[in-house]
Amino acid sequence: MFNSNESEFLKFSNVTKIFKSGHLKTYALDSVSFSLMENEILSVVGESGSGKSTLGLIAIAMETYNSGNVYFEGREIKKLKRKELRKFREKSQMIFQDPYESLNPFNSIYTSVSTPLYGFHSKMPYDEKRKSVIKILNDVGLMPATEYIDEFPTKLSGGQRQRASIARSFILNPKFIVADEPTSMLDASSVAEILTLLKKMKEQYKYSMLYISHDIASAHYISDRMVVMNLGRIIESGSSDEIVNHPAHPYTKKLIDSVPKLGEKLDNIENVNFIPKYINGGMKGCTYSNICPIARDKCKTERPELFDLGNNHYVACFYPLI
Ligand SMILES: Nc1ncnc2c1ncn2[C@@H]1O[C@H](COP(=O)(O)OP(=O)(O)O)[C@@H](O)[C@H]1O
Ligand SMILES: [Mg+2]
Structure with a gap:
């Protein structure tokens, strides 16, 4: 595992x-298919409730699924043997939104960051563990590491805390990262810093990543390709440039239009929480049809499937904007 040349690193199939x-059912994911290629950053974009976190947890084998298949380097994740699953867990890491979720405030940075080493390399001598932690702290920009290693998270700023949390995710040299809204708790300047750091780490560590975010602008910045989700379904996918410059789905266009523009007054920004809160039994038509400005009757009764607009740009809409 983790050394094949297979270009399809992770694959979701329906x-x-x-x-x-x-008796109510929520379709957190409704027949979702996509592939993450080796050494690629793929963004998963959509508003709250669209199923992004569920997708991320399934990808990292921390959540089960009802039907369909998830393949990791061509092998079905459900069929991995115990040893293989352990290897998978060693080499796959999640970065969470809130660094406090992964950094216990009562533990020093050393204790938090080294925890995976104690789990997977318990026989490694203490000095070596400490050296590894110092190296990774320097790599994530907590420099000089000796100033941070024995500190507690409460002494760190939000951005520094997320760096420490990222250090912990990278201590085992992972090959697969799921970053679930890693910047949404941070102030604007820290957001840019953390995104830049994740890009820099990719050069160094050569990993494949699912970058999950409600913010299409940060997704565009960090990834070459993205999938856009709406209420459990992928409604558009393609190159990030293509999608941001030529959105084909009305929902994607709405996401792009809701990104604050430089100089725009905050009270002019439309409320982005336009998804109706409902529990569905698997929607018949398009998930966006009840609020879509261009929806026609067909959209409410028939499910639009993804089709290729060319250039690997896919959209699930009967009346695409391009
Ligand atoms: N553990 C759970 N139990 C019940 N419903 C859940 C659970 N996790 C997620 N959901 C529901 O599944 C849908 C998708 O949630 P989630 O994957 O968290 O979306 P996102 O990360 O895009 O906000 C939501 O309607 C949410 O309420
Ligand atoms: Mg989420």
């Missing part, structure tokens, strides 16, 4: 995930 509560 993956459906249903959360049941009483």
Whole structure:
């Protein structure tokens, strides 16, 4: 594992995930298919409730699914043997939105960052563990590392805390990263710094990453390719440049239009939480049809499937904008 030359690193094939509560069902993922290529950063974009975190957790084998298949380097994740699953866990890491989720405030930076070493390389001598932590702290920009290693998270700024959390994710030299809204708790200047850091780390560590975000602008910055999700379905996918410059789905266009422009007054920005809150039983038509400005009758009764507009730009819309 993790050394094949297979270009398709991760593949979702018609993956459906249903959360049941009483007789109500939420289709967190409704027949989702996509591939993440080796050494690629792929963004998963969509508003809150669209199924992004569920997708990320399934990708990293921390959540089950109801139907479909997830393949990792060509092998079905459900069929990995115990040893293989352990290897998978060693080489796959999640970066969370809130660094406090991965950094216990009562633990020093050394203790937090070295925890995976104790789990997977328990026999490594203490000095070596400490050296590894110092190296990774320098790599993530907490320099000089000796000034941070024995500090506690409360002494760090939000951006520094996320750097420490990223250090912990990279200590085992992962090949697969799922970053779930890694910047959404940070102030604007730290956002840019963390995105730049993730790009820099990719040059050094050569990993494949799912970058999950509600913010299409940061996704555009960090990734070459993106998939756009709406209520459990992928409604558009393609190169990030192509999607941002020529969105084909009305929902994607809305996401782009809601990105604050430089100099725009905050009160002019439209509220982006336009998804109706509902629990569905698997929607018949397009998930966006009840609020889409250009929807026609067909959109409410028939499910649009993804089709190729050319240049690997796919859209699931009967009346695409381009
Ligand atoms: N553990 C869970 N139990 C029940 N419903 C859940 C659970 N996790 C997610 N959901 C529901 O699944 C849908 C997708 O959620 P999520 O994957 O968290 O979306 P996102 O990360 O895009 O906000 C939402 O409607 C959410 O309420
Ligand atoms: Mg989420």
